[in-house]
Amino acid sequence: MAGGRGGVLELxxxxxxxxxxLHGYELxxxxxxxxxxxxxxxYGSLYPCLRQLLTDGxxxxxxxxxxxxxxxxxxxxxxRSKIVYRLTxxxxxxxxxxxxxxxxxxxxxxxxxxxxxxFRHTEAEVRLxxxxxxxxxxxxxxxxxxxxxxxTRERLDSYTLELQRHGLESVEREVRWLNELIxxxxxxxxPDEERRSAQEGTSRAxxxxxxxxxxxxxxxxx
Amino acid sequence: MAGGRGGVLELxxxxxxxxxxLHGYELxxxxxxxxxxxxxxxYGSLYPCLRQLLTDGxxxxxxxxxxxxxxxxxxxxxxRSKIVYRLTxxxxxxxxxxxxxxxxxxxxxxxxxxxxxxFRHTEAEVRLxxxxxxxxxxxxxxxxxxxxxxxTRERLDSYTLELQRHGLESVEREVRWLNELIxxxxxxxxPDEERRSAQEGTSRAxxxxxxxxxxxxxxxxx
DNA sequence: TCTGCCATGTAAGCCGTTACATGATTTT
DNA sequence: AAAATCATGTAACGGCTTACATGGCAGA
Numbered sequence: 001m002a003g004g005r006g007g008v009l010e011l012x013x014x015x016x017x018x019x020x021x022l023h024g025y026e027l028x029x030x031x032x033x034x035x036x037x038x039x040x041x042x043y044g045s046l047y048p049c050l051r052q053l054l055t056d057g058x059x060x061x062x063x064x065x066x067x068x069x070x071x072x073x074x075x076x077x078x079x080r081s082k083i084v085y086r087l088t089x090x091x092x093x094x095x096x097x098x099x100x101x102x103x104x105x106x107x108x109x110x111x112x113x114x115x116x117x118x119f120r121h122t123e124a125e126v127r128l129x130x131x132x133x134x135x136x137x138x139x140x141x142x143x144x145x146x147x148x149x150x151x152t153r154e155r156l157d158s159y160t161l162e163l164q165r166h167g168l169e170s171v172e173r174e175v176r177w178l179n180e181l182i183x184x185x186x187x188x189x190x191p192d193e194e195r196r197s198a199q200e201g202t203s204r205a206x207x208x209x210x211x212x213x214x215x216x217x218x219x220x221x222x
Numbered sequence: 223m224a225g226g227r228g229g230v231l232e233l234x235x236x237x238x239x240x241x242x243x244l245h246g247y248e249l250x251x252x253x254x255x256x257x258x259x260x261x262x263x264x265y266g267s268l269y270p271c272l273r274q275l276l277t278d279g280x281x282x283x284x285x286x287x288x289x290x291x292x293x294x295x296x297x298x299x300x301x302r303s304k305i306v307y308r309l310t311x312x313x314x315x316x317x318x319x320x321x322x323x324x325x326x327x328x329x330x331x332x333x334x335x336x337x338x339x340x341f342r343h344t345e346a347e348v349r350l351x352x353x354x355x356x357x358x359x360x361x362x363x364x365x366x367x368x369x370x371x372x373x374t375r376e377r378l379d380s381y382t383l384e385l386q387r388h389g390l391e392s393v394e395r396e397v398r399w400l401n402e403l404i405x406x407x408x409x410x411x412x413p414d415e416e417r418r419s420a421q422e423g424t425s426r427a428x429x430x431x432x433x434x435x436x437x438x439x440x441x442x443x444x
Numbered sequence: 445t446c447t448g449c450c451a452t453g454t455a456a457g458c459c460g461t462t463a464c465a466t467g468a469t470t471t472t
Numbered sequence: 473a474a475a476a477t478c479a480t481g482t483a484a485c486g487g488c489t490t491a492c493a494t495g496g497c498a499g500a
């Protein structure tokens with residue numbers, strides 16, 4: 001039973017529907033195109049989630065079918081085979097609420113990609129906190145593994161070693177990537193004189209088009 | 223409730239205990255040092271798993287405490303505060319069985335790292351199939367996202383674009399990494415004349431110490 | 445003494461998945 | 473007419489996490 005509450009799916013759905021109304025099937029394709037490198041959702045979770053969001057009043061079935069159709073030239077056979085969903089005002093509110101939370105639920109492995117994908121709708125300050133949060137998360141991981149590795153007496157076999165090397169390098173790459181993104185963000189929306197006194201509302205997106213690379217990994221402690 | 227069956231934890235535990243007997247607490251530390259970049263396990267899943275393995279007869283409590291102690295100079299207070307586990311013959315059998323399975327359960331994101339970590343105990347042929355399996359998995363993912371991207375009319379915002387770029391590059395890197403590993407494996411244990419006729423048993427490890435890099439990602443289809 | 449790490453567990457529940465079931469529509 | 477893909481769902485279960493509960497032992 002996958003309701004809509006709590007998981008990343010809710011955000012993914014609301015975020016997608018905010019851009020344009022969609023029906024379930026295409027929604028999933030969009031999501032898996034958008035996030036395909038990081039995760040994928042199945043219909044078995046998507047449809048129950050949509051139902052939940054519907055009963056919560058965050059989305060509604062779209063009245064007429066004249067939406068999301070730039071491809072199919074014929075279509076519109078009178079019968080409603082597709083159920084197109086659209087965000088309600090409450091849904092937009094909820095989306096904004098989700099996009100404003102800058103906590104572990106935004107920068108953990110499973111969720112970071114989804115949050116990042118909708119950064120366009122996220123306030124500059126929140127973006128920065130999420131990027132920094134993810135960075136420290138990864139740095140903790142690096143520290144943990146590095147010190148554990150240093151404490152290790154017995155030398156490891158070559159496969160273990162190679163795995164370690166590969167993992168470390170990947171996480172280091174992602175940290176570098178985050179560093180550049182953070183720098184770009186800071187350049188675009190400077191910290192304001194008097195750190196943390198006057199807070200601006202929303203600011204323009206800093207166009208992060210100059211990155212190198214890096215990549216996600218996974219958790220560490222209990 | 224996390225039993226021992228089916229998940230990667232079972233393999234991780236059996237694999238670790240195969241190297242040396244350990245008690246739960248240290249086992250977890252070992253695992254999170256070994257796999258820290260990819261995933262982490264909590265006590266809430268580890269202990270139930272150990273209990274399950276115990277009742278299944280795959281592990282037993284170690285008789286005397288003279289094990290896994292190269293650090294603590296004092297120790298051994300008579301009372302058993304630590305419960306040290308050791309593999310049984312059945313456990314070793316089960317471990318070998320798990321290490322022999324070259325299927326999706328070996329090359330998916332959650333499990334690949336764990337399987338790779340114990341490649342030392344895996345037959346050369348199986349290693350190769352797992353590496354190739356993972357590679358095609360990643361290539362499917364690349365194809366899927368690339369074609370979906372090509373079909374997309376509307377141009378995406380810079381964050382989405384950057385996420386896509388980063389994801390693609392990361393997966394491409396892992397593919398290159400796999401390519402080198404596979405090449406190394408092939409060099410070390412050549413395909414035998416007459417493909418698939420005479421099969422050798424176990425062969426020596428090919429020492430994969432000359433890789434570049436790459437990195438994991440996540441699923442795609444229903 | 446008291447903070448913190450070692451050490452072992454349990455209960456509840458989250459967030460999804462797989463597998464199944466069904467039917468319309470489009471393509472071959 | 474068959475095969476593929478679109479489209480929508482449900483039931484059952486899986487594997488792990490979080491939060492809780494408990495206690496011994498070490499060093500500040």
